[in-house]
Amino acid sequence: MPRKLSMKERMRRKRKHEEFRRSEAEKNSISKKLHRMDADMRQQEQERDAAAHAELRKIDIYREEEKERDRISHASRRENETYREVEKERNRVEHASRRENESYREVEKERNRVEHISRRENESDREVEKERDRVEHVSRRENESYREVEKERDRVEHASRRENETYREVEKERDRVEHASRRENETYREVEKERDRVEHASRRENESYREVEKVRNRVEHASRREEDTYRQTEQQRNTIRKAVSRQNAKNDYDILFNSFQIEIADQPKWICSSCGGLWYKTSVHPTTTETVRKLHPKKPFAHMKVDGKYFLCGTCHDSLKNGDVPRLCMSNGLYFPPIPHQLQNMTTLEERLVALRLPFAQIRSLGSDRQYGIRGGVVNVPNDMDIVAKVIPRQFDETNWANCSSTDTVQYIVNPNDATESNTDIESIEELSISDKPQTEDNDAPLTETLMQEDQLIMAVAPGEGTRPLSLLMDLDAEELSFPSIYCGIKRKFNPDANLSYADIAKSELRRFDPRCRRADKILYSYRLVQTHRIASNINICLRKKKRRGIITAGNMLNNECVQNLVQHDDGYRLLSNIVNSPSYLEEKKKDVMAMIRQLGLPTFFITTSAAETK
Numbered sequence: 001m002p003r004k005l006s007m008k009e010r011m012r013r014k015r016k017h018e019e020f021r022r023s024e025a026e027k028n029s030i031s032k033k034l035h036r037m038d039a040d041m042r043q044q045e046q047e048r049d050a051a052a053h054a055e056l057r058k059i060d061i062y063r064e065e066e067k068e069r070d071r072i073s074h075a076s077r078r079e080n081e082t083y084r085e086v087e088k089e090r091n092r093v094e095h096a097s098r099r100e101n102e103s104y105r106e107v108e109k110e111r112n113r114v115e116h117i118s119r120r121e122n123e124s125d126r127e128v129e130k131e132r133d134r135v136e137h138v139s140r141r142e143n144e145s146y147r148e149v150e151k152e153r154d155r156v157e158h159a160s161r162r163e164n165e166t167y168r169e170v171e172k173e174r175d176r177v178e179h180a181s182r183r184e185n186e187t188y189r190e191v192e193k194e195r196d197r198v199e200h201a202s203r204r205e206n207e208s209y210r211e212v213e214k215v216r217n218r219v220e221h222a223s224r225r226e227e228d229t230y231r232q233t234e235q236q237r238n239t240i241r242k243a244v245s246r247q248n249a250k251n252d253y254d255i256l257f258n259s260f261q262i263e264i265a266d267q268p269k270w271i272c273s274s275c276g277g278l279w280y281k282t283s284v285h286p287t288t289t290e291t292v293r294k295l296h297p298k299k300p301f302a303h304m305k306v307d308g309k310y311f312l313c314g315t316c317h318d319s320l321k322n323g324d325v326p327r328l329c330m331s332n333g334l335y336f337p338p339i340p341h342q343l344q345n346m347t348t349l350e351e352r353l354v355a356l357r358l359p360f361a362q363i364r365s366l367g368s369d370r371q372y373g374i375r376g377g378v379v380n381v382p383n384d385m386d387i388v389a390k391v392i393p394r395q396f397d398e399t400n401w402a403n404c405s406s407t408d409t410v411q412y413i414v415n416p417n418d419a420t421e422s423n424t425d426i427e428s429i430e431e432l433s434i435s436d437k438p439q440t441e442d443n444d445a446p447l448t449e450t451l452m453q454e455d456q457l458i459m460a461v462a463p464g465e466g467t468r469p470l471s472l473l474m475d476l477d478a479e480e481l482s483f484p485s486i487y488c489g490i491k492r493k494f495n496p497d498a499n500l501s502y503a504d505i506a507k508s509e510l511r512r513f514d515p516r517c518r519r520a521d522k523i524l525y526s527y528r529l530v531q532t533h534r535i536a537s538n539i540n541i542c543l544r545k546k547k548r549r550g551i552i553t554a555g556n557m558l559n560n561e562c563v564q565n566l567v568q569h570d571d572g573y574r575l576l577s578n579i580v581n582s583p584s585y586l587e588e589k590k591k592d593v594m595a596m597i598r599q600l601g602l603p604t605f606f607i608t609t610s611a612a613e614t615k
Helices: 007-014 018-036 039-056 060-077 081-098 102-120 123-140 144-161 165-182 186-203 207-224 228-265 289-295 314-321 348-354 385-391 426-431 478-482 502-510 520-544 554-558 560-568 583-600
Strands: 284-287 310-313 357-366 371-382 450-453 456-459
Touching (some): 018 039, 102 123, 289 310, 310 314, 348 385, 357 478, 357 520, 502 520
Antiparallel strands (some): 357 371
């Protein structure tokens, strides 16, 4: 009969099966959870585990194993970034909580001091600490507030240390040695010299300092001049200095004169691709083809290239840099029209005959240099072309005079399509001659339009005779009709957004690379027209902005006392304040000169120069 197994043996046999062990573990876990739901049971279990753990930790081997096990477990958990952050925050909170205790802070401070002293005994640790402190200090000094605090702290500490006499002596000797060592470097001496010069110039801006320095220098100089040797040396030095100064002045003049000759030899040939003006090389900036194409989208611009490049003047360059179209750009309506072959190579007389406006002005040569100047105003007279066309013969059959000095092809003044075939032979004209003797006994000229007198050919033509002159301000097309060889009778159409004044237009045309406007009559005509526009604008401003109170009527102007009062208070001259050579303009310049004399003192001499003088 088999032996009956005990409960323990049956249980041992059952635990050999994996499924039984798993079900037993789950049942035990559930049972343990049910037991731990009771607070008393949890308390008892915790006390029992603590007592058992305390008994085990009495064994040295167990403590070592537990310590190694905890270290490995902690290292494994710290591989998780989240765990490290949580641990760091927990340690910071715990440390801050412990530092609230004064005793703990003292103990910690002492422990850190001992550890720091122990570490600094190692040379490597000292070097690492020094470098770390330097980097931290540089990082902290990036803050402006920290630098100010550090500067104030250093100043207070230095002032406190300098209260000691011994410290001051040591510091003085140390600074002297360091300064002498640094001055052995040539670069340092130059920098020090420049720094001293700047500081001295800054101090001399103070009037009191200059006076004190002047008195000190005078006393020192007087003291040194009491010695005969110093006086003789000074005299010789001054003699040599004056001789060198004279020689340098002569050399400087020669250098300046040669430099000026070189600069004026380089003519202003660089063309601005925007305004078309001629400039010196130092006044232009290179630009790209794309920029020029944007400025002239509908016009050719290859002719404005100089030395294979395009350039812009300073004004146009600044405008484009700001994203604006230059005011004087030719695309704003400042292009010159092409000159047809009928109007090319015209003489002044021919141009006046075909012009629809005749600008009458007195242009005279002035001075020894024979420059031109204008006297009086410009009278704008309309010209009737029908009358001129009837007087001027169109071909040789319609006249009774012949040209003996020219055998060129006949050129018609009016439309060549109106010409008819002529029966006059050019060779027969060459055989004609003019007698030196008068053809009639009396000296009266024949009543014809052609007079033959002493090898001269005279034709009496009076264009514009009997017509009423027009105002330059009211006749808007006067300039285009007065100079057909420049504008070809085509009206200029300016861009209204450019807001161009007539002074801007004249300035642009006169310095253009196309020289058609650089004529004495055109320059003086433009000058007088600019002056007329300025006077008219000043009159309008004067009517809108009156200095005197009240209204000035025509009756006031008929009163001599009222007019005298206006003149006495400069109200009568204030109208022409920006017109050159007007009474108010000269009065303002006189006041400027007197103000300069009051501020700067009496001048040694005055120099009046003119860019047009060549002698």
